[in-house]
Amino acid sequence: MSTDAQTESVEQVTIRFAGDSGDGMQLTGERFTTTSAIMGNDISTVSDFPAEIRAPAGTTGGVSGFQLTFGSHDVFAAGDDADTLIAMNPAALKINIDQLKERGLLIVNEDGFSKRNWERAGYDHNPLEDDALKKYQVFPVPISSMTKSTLEGLPLNGREMDRCKNFFALGLTFWLYERELEGTLKWLDSKFAKLPDIAEANKRALRGGYAYGENSELFRVHYKIKPNPQELKKGTYRHITGNTALAYGLVAAAQQAELPLFLGSYPITPATDILQTLTPLKNFNVTTLQAEDEIAAIGAAIGAAFGGSLAATSTSGPGMALKSEFLNLAIMAELPLVVINVQRGGPSTGLPTKTEQADLLQVLWGRNGESPAVVLAPKSPSDCFQMAYEASRIAIKYMTPVILLSDGNLANGADIWKVPEVSSLPKFEFSRFKGQVSDFHPYERDPETLARPWVIPGTPDLEHRLGGLEKDHLTGAVSYGRENHHEMVLTRAEKVQRVTNEIPPQVIHGHKQGDLLVVGWGSTYGVIRTVVEKLALEGHSVGSTHLQFLNPLPLDLEAIFENYKTILVAEINNGQLWTRLQGAYAKPMKRFNRVKGYPLSEKELQQEILQLLKD
Amino acid sequence: MSDTASELNYQRTDFVSSAEQKWCPACGLYPILKGVTNTFKDLGIRKENFALISGIGCSSRFPYYVDTYGFHTIHGRAPALATGLELMRPDLSVWIVSGDGDCLSIGGNHFIHTMRRNPNVNYLLMNNEIYGLTKGQTSPTSKKGVISKTTPYGHIDPPMAALPLAIAAGATFVARVLDADLKAMKEVFTAAHQHKGTSFVEVYFNCITFADKVFENYASKKQRPVHTVEAVAGQPLVFGENNELGIRQKGFGLEVVEYEKEGLQKEDLVIHDPTDKGLAMLLTKLDQPVALGILRQVEQPSFGDLVREQNQTVIDKKGPGDLAKLLKGNDYWTV
Numbered sequence: 001m002s003t004d005a006q007t008e009s010v011e012q013v014t015i016r017f018a019g020d021s022g023d024g025m026q027l028t029g030e031r032f033t034t035t036s037a038i039m040g041n042d043i044s045t046v047s048d049f050p051a052e053i054r055a056p057a058g059t060t061g062g063v064s065g066f067q068l069t070f071g072s073h074d075v076f077a078a079g080d081d082a083d084t085l086i087a088m089n090p091a092a093l094k095i096n097i098d099q100l101k102e103r104g105l106l107i108v109n110e111d112g113f114s115k116r117n118w119e120r121a122g123y124d125h126n127p128l129e130d131d132a133l134k135k136y137q138v139f140p141v142p143i144s145s146m147t148k149s150t151l152e153g154l155p156l157n158g159r160e161m162d163r164c165k166n167f168f169a170l171g172l173t174f175w176l177y178e179r180e181l182e183g184t185l186k187w188l189d190s191k192f193a194k195l196p197d198i199a200e201a202n203k204r205a206l207r208g209g210y211a212y213g214e215n216s217e218l219f220r221v222h223y224k225i226k227p228n229p230q231e232l233k234k235g236t237y238r239h240i241t242g243n244t245a246l247a248y249g250l251v252a253a254a255q256q257a258e259l260p261l262f263l264g265s266y267p268i269t270p271a272t273d274i275l276q277t278l279t280p281l282k283n284f285n286v287t288t289l290q291a292e293d294e295i296a297a298i299g300a301a302i303g304a305a306f307g308g309s310l311a312a313t314s315t316s317g318p319g320m321a322l323k324s325e326f327l328n329l330a331i332m333a334e335l336p337l338v339v340i341n342v343q344r345g346g347p348s349t350g351l352p353t354k355t356e357q358a359d360l361l362q363v364l365w366g367r368n369g370e371s372p373a374v375v376l377a378p379k380s381p382s383d384c385f386q387m388a389y390e391a392s393r394i395a396i397k398y399m400t401p402v403i404l405l406s407d408g409n410l411a412n413g414a415d416i417w418k419v420p421e422v423s424s425l426p427k428f429e430f431s432r433f434k435g436q437v438s439d440f441h442p443y444e445r446d447p448e449t450l451a452r453p454w455v456i457p458g459t460p461d462l463e464h465r466l467g468g469l470e471k472d473h474l475t476g477a478v479s480y481g482r483e484n485h486h487e488m489v490l491t492r493a494e495k496v497q498r499v500t501n502e503i504p505p506q507v508i509h510g511h512k513q514g515d516l517l518v519v520g521w522g523s524t525y526g527v528i529r530t531v532v533e534k535l536a537l538e539g540h541s542v543g544s545t546h547l548q549f550l551n552p553l554p555l556d557l558e559a560i561f562e563n564y565k566t567i568l569v570a571e572i573n574n575g576q577l578w579t580r581l582q583g584a585y586a587k588p589m590k591r592f593n594r595v596k597g598y599p600l601s602e603k604e605l606q607q608e609i610l611q612l613l614k615d
Numbered sequence: 616m617s618d619t620a621s622e623l624n625y626q627r628t629d630f631v632s633s634a635e636q637k638w639c640p641a642c643g644l645y646p647i648l649k650g651v652t653n654t655f656k657d658l659g660i661r662k663e664n665f666a667l668i669s670g671i672g673c674s675s676r677f678p679y680y681v682d683t684y685g686f687h688t689i690h691g692r693a694p695a696l697a698t699g700l701e702l703m704r705p706d707l708s709v710w711i712v713s714g715d716g717d718c719l720s721i722g723g724n725h726f727i728h729t730m731r732r733n734p735n736v737n738y739l740l741m742n743n744e745i746y747g748l749t750k751g752q753t754s755p756t757s758k759k760g761v762i763s764k765t766t767p768y769g770h771i772d773p774p775m776a777a778l779p780l781a782i783a784a785g786a787t788f789v790a791r792v793l794d795a796d797l798k799a800m801k802e803v804f805t806a807a808h809q810h811k812g813t814s815f816v817e818v819y820f821n822c823i824t825f826a827d828k829v830f831e832n833y834a835s836k837k838q839r840p841v842h843t844v845e846a847v848a849g850q851p852l853v854f855g856e857n858n859e860l861g862i863r864q865k866g867f868g869l870e871v872v873e874y875e876k877e878g879l880q881k882e883d884l885v886i887h888d889p890t891d892k893g894l895a896m897l898l899t900k901l902d903q904p905v906a907l908g909i910l911r912q913v914e915q916p917s918f919g920d921l922v923r924e925q926n927q928t929v930i931d932k933k934g935p936g937d938l939a940k941l942l943k944g945n946d947y948w949t950v
Binding site for chain 2: 034037038183187232233234236237238239240248251252255260262264280281283284285287289291292293295296297299300301302303304306307308309311325326329333419421422457458459461462463464465466467468469477478
């Protein structure tokens with residue numbers, strides 16, 4: 001070390017990168033994430049970016065943010081107030097400053113704070129001269145001009161040079177938190193293999209930022225975050241986003257089932273990555289169709305399922321609404337189908353790039369008729385792999401559509417994933433017809449699963465017709481009979497209920513019984529677990545359990561509820577699981593709902609729990 | 616699918632399911648069912664390799680009555696489902712059965728995009744110019760002025776012409792036949808089957824209950840020669856009781872002439888060429904006479920073939936996918 005900066009050890013740090021949507025903040029955050037993961041820290045990330053591709057530069061509408069929490073212990077959530085904020089311009093400062101802790105580090109690109117820029121962000125004075133910033137440790141760094149001088153001599157124009165400033169900022173944070181440069185330098189070489197000047201420029205900017213931290217004497221302290229000492233199980237690890245994990249889960253499922261994979265989809269934020277991830281994987285026997293609309297996307301998937309493929313469709317809430325009628329056809333025809341809904345803020349177009357959990361009741365009850373479907377929800381980005389795999393397995397075993405509820409936070413967030421051994425993945429079971437041709441009935445069921453046989457076109461002598469009209473309970477012929485319809489309504493419900501046989505025992509964090517149990521589902525897992533384990537350590541009588549199966553509900557849930565005085569249902573909606581659970585168990589429950597397009601706040605949830613414990 | 620028709624030796628009744636047929640007595644769909652099954656038996660395709668996919672409406676009950684694999688889906692969306700099926704199962708002979716409301720109203724978007732993509736499916740539009748199953752409302756093909764339950768003072772909308780729309784959207788096979796002409800149905804359905812890509816066939820049929828006799832000019836054997844022209848590739852377009860009328864080019868359009876009276880030869884009339892897109896547009900728009908037969912046919916690779924070919928190119932280049940490698944990615948570490 002050539003500086004006098006002191007090294008301080010910390011357990012956990014939350015960093016937020018914020019700039020214009022063209023400033024490369026997502027990429028910067030991802031590089032920091034990968035580097036920290038490889039250095040042995042546990043990590044969790046959350047993206048916060050606008051729906052507009054490039055809103056006018058410098059406006060608050062165009063601010064893109066990436067936040068990550070990493071530490072030398074297990075990290076389950078990334079959404080709370082940051083220790084360090086890197087703001088590339090006044091708009092980024094304005095949008096994000098409220099999420100910086102008091103005495104937190106605020107690194108600003110002071111070149112970005114021209115009068116024109118702060119006016120554009122809606123300030124009537126230079127915010128850097130504002131007393132309001134006094135509660136933070138402010139570090140103005142001329143990031144743009146330093147980047148330019150670092151790149152002097154390279155055959156790049158001013159604009160190209162300016163675009164490297166995010167790597168200067170990254171280099172500076174690498175110094176601040178003692179991160180290794182090597183991986184990112186290599187990554188730049190391979191990313192820009194065909195543009196060696198750009199690779200060189202970004203590498204210089206990265207090193208320049210690092211050297212600036214080392215030499216400028218601006219910072220008196222820098223930080224060391226030791227690797228997570230908790231012994232990781234032997235194996236291979238990577239970090240992965242939820243959307244990638246969903247796509248890979250489907251590929252793995254198709255391969256284990258020895259079936260071709262078909263995905264019908266229509267671009268929609270924040271689900272589009274799934275289509276984009278699967279499309280290049282043609283050599284994994286994957287066929288994708290970018291359909292003319294959401295309806296055709298699920299329709300083509302049902303056609304593929306009818307033909308014997310593992311079929312899926314991916315969308316977000318508005319697309320889910322459009323798919324309802326076709327989904328009901330798959331429920332009536334009893335065909336396997338995976339429907340992925342990466343939820344976003346609603347209603348209507350809502351908040352396309354923001355997270356929400358408000359489609360639960362839509363997928364449970366938002367279709368005409370008695371229309372039961374299996375509904376699963378991954379709890380973390382890496383859990384998306386397993387849940388996509390399970391959704392596929394259950395869909396095929398039970399001959400039913402399975403809806404997977406992810407959300408924007410899982411989709412673009414990342415965490416560490418222990419890559420499974422392919423040979424350890426669960427086996428697939430099929431509902432095949434094995435009897436004599438004369439005994440074939442399209443709706444005769446497996447007594448255990450109630451699945452009807454999957455007999456696909458091309459099978460000799462078993463020709464039959466499917467359709468949306470009510471079916472005779474055995475022959476599958478059109479039937480309007482009163483008793484038959486009643487029986488079929490109950491049978492379809494019972495078949496979904498049998499999926500309880502697939503649900504592992506509920507895991508409880510914190511106390512196994514006591515005063516209060518927090519119940520959640522989906523992406524709130526990390527926040528709830530973090531808060532509950534902390535409170536339990538502090539001596540409070542609290543536990544938490546997280547639902548990955550929302551229909552059917554786990555059979556052991558009711559007994560778990562009996563072990564606590566108060567049940568608190570925490571969700572990013574206005575009380576949907578709360579409604580579902582109270583209906584299912586006729587038990588009064590409390591609820592904690594924040595619908596801000598952002599993960600639940602650990603601080604607010606903790607306050608709520610403590611308040612309830614007092615009452 | 617390599618069997619020959621004689622080896623299979625099917626009878627038409629082999630393709631008739633045991634389900635009770637529930638269309639109105641004397642509905643035009645009965646002869647079409649006959650036309651379709653009469654075609655299927657001789658295509659040299661095993662029963663189990665047919666899949667009939669329909670939407671909603673009277674005509675969409677069709678699959679229940681044909682003893683092959685079938686799927687009665689939802690309103691307007693059969694082409695979407697059929698596209699997915701055809702993509703994954705090129706070994707099947709996929710037939711879409713749709714009506715005028717199903718295809719052109721609620722399913723208009725899928726119809727256009729199916730024509731554009733050209734998957735290898737046969738797409739039958741049963742057009743009776745009325746909504747039958749909901750008991751008599753106007754459809755997108757109902758003529759102006761029609762009195763129906765939803766237009767008691769006369770229909771105001773202009774009708775939609777399916778065939779020019781199909782051609783504009785990129786259709787590679789477009790034909791029109793009458794429910795009253797079993798022979799033409801078999802010829803056209805067989806040609807549709809043989810065509811690689813989407814074969815779109817409009818079948819005019821009579822709704823005896825809600826729109827009786829809207830096609831009377833074409834249905835009656837006496838009227839038909841005066842009001843229709845049979846388009847045969849390579850042949851001049853002539854019609855009339857005694858073939859005295861012909862179709863001649865006029866400017867950018869067509870006109871009907873009594874050619875002999877005007878001192879013209881048959882060779883001076885338009886010679887039908889199904890590969891000529893401009894001619895197909897004009898022919899499909901004619902309403903006096905109405906053009907019948909295969910009006911447009913061009914060879915183009917089907918959507919499914921292109922998709923599968925591209926998939927194969929990637930497999931050839933990259934080799935079969937390695938799942939363990941995919942899951943690990945590039946930025947992994949081992950403990």
